[in-house]
Amino acid sequence: MPDIVLAALSARALAAAARRAGLEPLVLDLFGDEDTRELAAQMVALRRHDGLAIDADDLLAQLDLHAAASAPLVLGSGFEAMPELVDRLAARGNLAGNDGAVLRQLKDPFALSGLLASLGIPHPRVFAEVAPIGVDTLEKAIGASGGGHIHPAQRVHGAGHYLQERIEGRSVSALFLADGRDARLLAFSEQWCAPDASSPYRYGGAAGPIAVPPHVEREVAQALARLAGATGLVGLASADLILSHESWNLIELNPRPGATLDIFDRPPLPPLLRLHLDACAGRLPDLLPLHPDPQAGARAAGILYAPAGFEMRLAPLPTHTADRPALGTRLHPGEPVCTVFGEGRDAEEARGVMLLRMDALWDAMRRAGSGARP
Incomplete structure (x- = not known):
């Protein structure tokens, strides 16, 4: 009998993390790749909505049919723009992660910008329609992921989009845990794009751990703790940053387990999904940030x-x-x-x-x- 439920556009990395944590996962995603099926104690292929989105009614129906009420539910990619669905999932009980209210605050670019400003966290400016003269901007879709939706632009071209000030520098992700009051920085990784003709910022991958300047590590850790306390953020999450010389900016916050599970869910770190469940229950580990080590690789x-x-x-x-x-x-x-x-x-x-x-x-x-x- 599965003892944890995982739902995402693609849940393979979550399923692998569940197995490393000694858990038997019920997996619901859109792809049902061969290795996901091998990792799952039970696999349910979800119906697609509008090409590559989760069908809310189908997900709820499949959960009612297959998921034990006692099993914690962990959400991966695909829910950032669906806070109403997350609210419905939270109402079912035992959601091990952030509810719709947290998503609305962190995935709404204007709400996030205001929050970051109030907390003194460096971040790029955002604009609803047109960029000021002389300000380079990128058009992004609200709640989207993967980078395929990002394009250089000085004016918004569609509903549900916004402009974010473009900042040159090194693209870095900070993996961390939060318990609703505090946060623990776990590691940094470097990200890159895999551009094609229509998607110049399409996500390409990540590698880590990497080192950042000590003052940046310290400032980012403090900023993440302030964010957790201000929003009630819980669980495993990541912050996308741009490092420029000795400064940094927080570009986006992903309030869920993400792609760097594939990099960091291995020794010397303990099973990350177990840490995620503990953090959602209010328990943070006594861990220092992971630094590069040729022996650990x-x-x-x-x-x-x-x-x-x-x-x-x-x-x-x-x-x-x-x-x-x-x-x-x-x-x-x-x-x-x-x-x-x-x-x-x-x-x-x-x-x-x-x-x-x-x-x-x-x-x-x-x-x-x-x-x-x-």
């Missing part, structure tokens, strides 16, 4: 996007991959194929290994699928 996780359309005919996929599509899956240009991992003494080496593996994997997939139907 580093890990990178990158998304392989299909450079061209093809049919998956390569099996089995290497063990350094995840989110593996089933044989016969038809993939279109630009669609995510799978996640590819790399390891090394530091984040830079780990990313280099990952990139070499990614090139070799695409070459093998292309050759295996060369006889696929057009």
Whole structure:
């Protein structure tokens, strides 16, 4: 019988974290990739809404059908723009994570900007319609994730979008835990984009742990603690930052377990999903931030996007991959194929290994699928 429920657009990383924490997960997501099914004690493929979104009615119906009332529910990606659904899930009981009120405060760019200003946390300016003359801005969709929605613009082009001041620098993510009153910084990772013609800021991957200047680490840890106390934020979360010389800005806050589970849910850190459940219950660990250590090494996780359309005919996929599509899956240009991992003494080496593996994997997939139907 599953003892934890995981729901997300793609829940494979959460399912792996549940297994490392000694839990038997019921998994609900849109993809049902082969390795997700292997990790799940029970797998339910959710109905899609508007292409790549969770269908709220289907999710609620499947939970009523399959989920034990006593099992904690952990949400991954796909709920940032659906605070009303999160409220309905919280009303069912045993939501191990943030409710709709926290999402509304942290994922509304104007509410977040006002909150950050009141707490003295550096952040870029945001604009509802038009950027002031001389201010470089990016247009973003409210509540979206993955970077595919971000484009350079000086004017908003659609409903549900806004402009954020563009700040040059190094893209970094801070992984942390919060208990509604305080926060514990766990580690920093570096992120990169995998741009294509239509999505210049599409998410490419991350590698870590990395080092940041000591004063930045200290200031970020203090800022996250203030945010937790001001919002009631709980559980595993991440903050996207831009580091510029000796300064930093908080760009976005993701109030849920995210992509860097793939990097950090391994020794020397204890099982992160167990820490998440403890933090949601008001217990923070006595841990110091993780720093680079050649002995412990580093890990990178990158998304392989299909450079061209093809049919998956390569099996089995290497063990350094995840989110593996089933044989016969038809993939279109630009669609995510799978996640590819790399390891090394530091984040830079780990990313280099990952990139070499990614090139070799695409070459093998292309050759295996060369006889696929057009």
